Amino acid sequence: MKILPNYHNSNTCKSLVLFKVGGCEEVRLVKCDQEKITVSLEMITQLIEEYKKKHKRAKRNALALNNSLEKGSTGLKAHKKRRLRWWRYEIFHKSEKAKWEIIKGINRSSEQVIKIVSYKTEYVRASLWESQLLKTMNHENIVTFLGHKMFRAMHHFHYEFLSGGTLEWAVIKGLPVDMAIQYFKQLMSGIEYLHKRSITVRNLQLKHLLLSRNNVLKITNFTEACYFHDPKGQEIMQQGQSAPIEYMAPETFGGNEYRAESAEIFTCGIILFAMLTSEFPWEKAQPECSNYDSFGSTDVWYLSPFSLTPYKTRMLASVNLTWMESFWAMLSLAAVLLGVATNFYTDLFTSMAMMARYANIGKVKLPRWRLTELPSRWFTHFYIVATFTSELALTLSVLRLTGFVMHDAKPVIILQDVLSFLRQPVGTMETPTSTPSPRLNEATIVLCCFLFFAQALRRFFESAFLSVYSDTKMNIFHYLLGIVHYVMVPCSILIEGPSLTSPSIEESEASDIISNTYFVGALNKLTLMQWFGVALFVWASLKQHECFRILSAMRRGYSGDVLTHLHGVPQGGWFDYVACPHFFFEIIIYISIWVCQNLTWNTWSFVVIFVTVNQMIAASITREWYIRKFPEVYPTNRMALIPYIF
DSSP states (O other): OEEEEEEEETTTTEEEEEEEETTEEEEEEEEOOTTTOOOOHHHHHHHHHHHHHHTTTOOSOHHHHHHHHHHTOOOOOOBTTTTBOOOOEEEEEEETTTTEEEEEEEOSSSEEEEEEEETTSTHHHHHHHHHHHHHTOOOTTBOOEEEEEEETTEEEEEEEOOTTOBHHHHHHHOOOHHHHHHHHHHHHHHHHHHHHTTEEOSOOOGGGEEEOTTSOEEEOOOTTOEESBOTTSOBOOEEOOOSOGGGOOGGGGGGOEEOHHHHHHHHHHHHHHHHHHSSOSOSSSSTTSHHHHHHHHOSOTTSOGGGOTTOOOTTOTTTSOBHHHHHHHHHHHHHHHHHHHHHHSHHHHHHHHHHHHHOSSSSOOOGGGOOOEEEGGGHHHHHHHHHHHHHHHHHHHHHHHHTOOOTTOHHHHHHHHHHHHHTSBTTOOSOOSSOOOOSSOHHHHHHHHHHHHHHHHHHHHIIIIIOOOOSOEEEHHHHHHHHHHHHHHHHHHHTTSSOTTSOOSOGGGHHHHHTTHHHHHHHHTOOHHHHHHHHHHHHHHHHHHHHHHHHHHTTBOTTSOBOOOOOOOOOSGGGGTBSOHHHHHHHHHHHHHHHHTTTOOSHHHHHHHHHHHHHHHHHHHHHHHHHHHOTTTSOTTOBSSSTTTO
16 A cells, blocks of 8 residues: 555545555545545555455456546456457547446447446436347337446446437538438338337437438437336326427426327427428427417418428528538639629729739730739649549548548548538537538549549649640639639548548458459449449540640640640630630539539539539630630630530
């Protein structure tokens, strides 16, 4: 026995004392003499005897366990029956009031969650009851209970980890109607299973409905659940409810008895309304609530929830933008305003746009407006950045698909935190505690990252080895915008996928990965629309490459040597129809990647809008410059971007 240094409190005359008995150590807080800092021998003897009785079979170091709770490393052994081998975890929730904590841990084959509850708390009874109920359940829409273990006077409950986050987060973000219907069907499937077994949740709400990485909804939190039929089959009327008042059925108020099945189905209807509108229909289902009172006095409630006047659907998916979507939307709006202003103030705004795009060059000479200029050959820097960022995104997405991402890798964790923040609605400044629900699966993310990487690599080759740049300049703001663009585009793909820090496959699938059968299976899951998107991407890439070869041939001889740096009117191919066919095929390439996402309305939709608007403005300005520069040579019936249309 020894007194630990620097752990004596002179005010309370208490010290931390380290006891060592039979190879095991334990720290106790005992009263000591304030001056000599000694411990009563009788108290030491009493504590040692108590230690021998309570921890006779202890094989773990109690001091190491206490330290591990702070460092994030558990001392749990493998559960022999379920083979739970915990070696790392991170605390993501801790309740000081109830003195229990939920700890996220990673198993060798899959992610699991551990909930540690002190035996002294009242909550332990509810957790034990929940574990007994979950042991009897086996349904795809109900969370899987993995086991329970008593260790060091603490109850350890093991559950499967659902990396998709809560349904509440998905509702705040905004759910598409088809996805809301899909989740509601899964919810009702789980509720039907429970009701057939005479079980009612009694605390059904959005934050207790979790999503897996495959967008499978699962019901959790059965601490308040109970049976509504006795062993003889007689119905047991319920009284009171644990859910918030906005979920409660009218008959559950006032302490009245009610039927559990009908009240829970009413709650499911509230959840469906919230998924469709991101709003609750009323504060509580009582006559004093005006919204609920109007519900009982109107005859038009069979209409769509979006047409109901008592409600404010302020958080629809099409209105409530994320930070990333807002970034692309603001760029698109700026480009639209520039295009509209150009039509009304042609000379001024065309000159400003040309100055911003080309600075002081042969096309536009504005010495008074001259800003910092950069060589136009620095366009190659755009595609160097694009190649690097897209290759990084492709690598992470492939690792995510194969389950080989290191969950302790600090750069990956930081990147995932940034992506999770950018997926939050505008106005939310805190990092979310759970990963937002993914809108694209792993295979789609890998496909889109690969296509954009191929596009960036081809454009780098064309810019570095094929294109012939003149001695023109570009504005520094145009240069910085291009760099930011090619950094944000790969992030706009990764942001829609599952978390980069959660595994995607089971350990049993590792052999399939080595034999390449796993990737073949992933390709087989691609839809017909995605294959069409790949074909469209290949066609547009070939046509755009043909356009750049035509532009390069204008300044090169037959031997490939550069003959001139002057401008001219390109001829041949799609240049016979539009002034900037390479801009047109750039739009088609971005649209083809969107088609590979099954035209899902997500962040990439805003990327397509920005690219389309930006290329339309640039093509219009370029066509006007051709007409002024070569009035006798340039055909006036040649459109700017889209043949015969624009």
